Amino acid sequence: MDMLYGMVANETPRYRNSYKVDVSSLSKAMSAAVDIEELKKQFLECPICNELFNDTDRHPRVLPCLHSYCYTCLKTLIEQSKYTCPLCKSDFFVQNISVDSFSKDNTRRDLLDFVRAGDNKSVIQCDECENEKAISRCKDCFRFICKSCQAAHKTMKTFSGHEVFALDGFELSMDHVSEFRHAGMCSLSNHQKNQLTLFCAGPECQKPICYSCCLTCHMPTNYKKHITRDIEEVYTEKIKSMKENKDKILKTEKELAGLSKV
Numbered sequence: 001m002d003m004l005y006g007m008v009a010n011e012t013p014r015y016r017n018s019y020k021v022d023v024s025s026l027s028k029a030m031s032a033a034v035d036i037e038e039l040k041k042q043f044l045e046c047p048i049c050n051e052l053f054n055d056t057d058r059h060p061r062v063l064p065c066l067h068s069y070c071y072t073c074l075k076t077l078i079e080q081s082k083y084t085c086p087l088c089k090s091d092f093f094v095q096n097i098s099v100d101s102f103s104k105d106n107t108r109r110d111l112l113d114f115v116r117a118g119d120n121k122s123v124i125q126c127d128e129c130e131n132e133k134a135i136s137r138c139k140d141c142f143r144f145i146c147k148s149c150q151a152a153h154k155t156m157k158t159f160s161g162h163e164v165f166a167l168d169g170f171e172l173s174m175d176h177v178s179e180f181r182h183a184g185m186c187s188l189s190n191h192q193k194n195q196l197t198l199f200c201a202g203p204e205c206q207k208p209i210c211y212s213c214c215l216t217c218h219m220p221t222n223y224k225k226h227i228t229r230d231i232e233e234v235y236t237e238k239i240k241s242m243k244e245n246k247d248k249i250l251k252t253e254k255e256l257a258g259l260s261k262v
């Protein structure tokens, strides 16, 4: 009990402080000391085939031990009814399980794109066209794009409002990290390009939704059933109530610890 109390009580302020300091010092450290080739080898290559992860056949997938392998290698690995994680040697028993049921390691995929954008030594292919060199990246599509795709972004209505930045002169800096992190997208078909910016607070829903959801399946015509709210607001409220609950638990633990000493 005492130990748990000590750990939790110390954690919040330390995290808060270190977060503030880390962002600027990390960006300096990254540009100064990080060897991009080594970073790729250590974190962004599949440990079995040593190929860089990607968004298709080498999409990183997570094993129950939380180690990631590419889609292609994992498919082969789970062909046997018992397989062993090549990194930590944990054994797993499976039967007729599909590789698609393993979670995608999207954070690793986002990190890979971030590192590739800052790696001026290697050429990036356009994510849309084959064999075209990418010259920029769209912050809204999360894709590397070539000259003609960039032109399409400027003229086509579908891409209106999309922000595109040039890869030339792009530097690995923590200021750019958020441009690579995929915000939550709606999983409903025809909504997949929509970010989850709203929250349905209906008693049976209680989940993030996109603006199309709000106009269709979560239409707030029946006020008691679907209630549309701003997701940021809900987030702030939930964090606040989580903190309050944590404080209550800590208080009770402190009281209990005091009692047991008597």
Ligand SMILES: [Zn+2]
Pocket: 046, 047, 048, 049, 050, 051, 069, 070, 071, 072, 073, 074
């Ligand atoms: Zn692999």
Ligand SMILES: [Zn+2]
Pocket: 063, 065, 066, 067, 085, 086, 087, 088, 089, 090
């Ligand atoms: Zn493992």
Ligand SMILES: [Zn+2]
Pocket: 138, 139, 140, 141, 142, 153, 159, 162, 163
């Ligand atoms: Zn775009």
Ligand SMILES: [Zn+2]
Pocket: 126, 127, 128, 129, 132, 145, 146, 147, 148, 149
């Ligand atoms: Zn293209």
Ligand SMILES: [Zn+2]
Pocket: 186, 187, 188, 191, 194, 209, 210, 211, 212, 213, 214
């Ligand atoms: Zn939706």
Ligand SMILES: [Zn+2]
Pocket: 200, 201, 202, 205, 206, 217, 218, 225, 226, 227
């Ligand atoms: Zn709803």
